[in-house]
Amino acid sequence: MIRARGLTKTFRRGKEVVEAVKGIDVDVAEGELVAFLGPNGAGKSTTLRMLTSLLEPTAGEAEVAGHDVARSPAQVRARIGFIGQGNGGGFSYRVRDELHNQGRFYGLSSAVYTERAADLLAALELGGLEKRSVQSLSGGQRRRLDVALGLMNHPPLLFLDEPTTGLDPHSRANLWEHISAMRERYGMTVVLTTHYLDEADSMAERVVVIDHGQIIADAAPDALKREHADDRLTLVVDGDEAAVRQALPVGLGEVTTRPHDGGLMVQVATAHGAAALPGAIEALRLAGVPTTSADVRRASLDDVFLNLTGRSLREEAAA
Structure with missing residues (x-):
């Protein structure tokens, strides 16, 4: 056409x-x-x-x-x-x-x-x-x-x-x-x-x-x-950073942590976040690190644009 x-x-x-x-x-x-x-x-x-x-x-x-x-x-x-x-x-x-x-x-x-x-x-x-x-x-x-x-x-x-x-x-x-x-x-x-x-x-x-x-x-x-963006897992756990990093499967994705309300917030950039979440929670449980809350944020087209250009399309549109 x-x-x-x-x-x-x-x-x-x-x-x-x-x-x-x-x-x-x-x-x-x-x-x-x-x-x-x-x-x-x-x-x-x-x-x-x-x-x-x-x-x-x-x-x-x-x-x-x-x-x-x-x-x-x-x-x-x-x-x-x-x-x-x-x-x-x-x-x-x-x-x-x-x-x-x-x-x-x-x-x-x-x-x-x-x-x-x-x-x-x-x-x-x-x-x-x-x-x-x-x-x-x-x-x-x-x-x-x-x-x-x-x-x-x-x-x-x-x-x-x-x-x-x-x-x-x-x-x-x-x-x-x-x-x-x-x-x-x-x-x-x-x-x-x-x-x-x-x-x-x-x-x-x-x-x-x-x-x-x-x-x-x-x-x-x-x-x-x-191709151009990752989902993001966010988990709040009762454990320390070393135990979390040792427990999570190798190759799951980039892991960052920070203290959160007396526990530890763990964020993982990974493909197929919804499918990866149950396995991550189970791996932490088996390592004696209980998860108190969990969330998955799916990759967006704004993430795609940000990764391709270094700028947020959502912020530019709002401006």
Whole structure:
């Protein structure tokens, strides 16, 4: 569905040349949901704007939905849906009129766009809001309207550029529920940019990590975590450090200890933490070191980003 090679974008600001995207190679297969993950300014949105023909690449090439983005932009746009960071509906316009106009832009007949608008309003729980102005809608309703606008042409490929930024957790979850239902219904390929780690982890089948305009990792979320980060076991024990280190299995992982409430807190960085925990507790018990509490923290995509770049993506997104 997408094939990009050497995709590059530079901007000039006076005498300064800004390399926003630096030679990206990426493929997206039909039916995939791929998330582009990275901090603000990493090049995610610029990449999407090139793939959707809104920005002309400085160098490289990209084929989207079977057409070259530079030579056949109209053919690309006819086959994609694009939901940008801002709201797509005109604030003073009525909801139904915006959907009908979108259908007209795609050259749909009156009968077709009327039916599709009604169908999408019902599917995205916007029924009863047809005559309301866009500015009167809540933030979550506006984003669902954006999804409806992006789906009026029944695109085989949908681009979502940070679709849930600014929404509260409930509205974010609600929007993703609707996007997932629409994807299943229409069999769409979805490309998403986000700096929300939980969205990329839970929704995407592949995560493409971008930093400073370059792809630094590309794999399924679990594969990225296995390759670039460890789980962390935390145990509080009644014993001394020497006994703990002697008891824990060789090769379990890096062990650190510190005093904690009259006992000893033991932390172990290890792969497959949940599976390793029972064996660690049993080894300590057999050595006469009882465990009073235990916890497992699974590796996260932020751990992956931190290990790859030395920076926390979660902290940068919050800033």
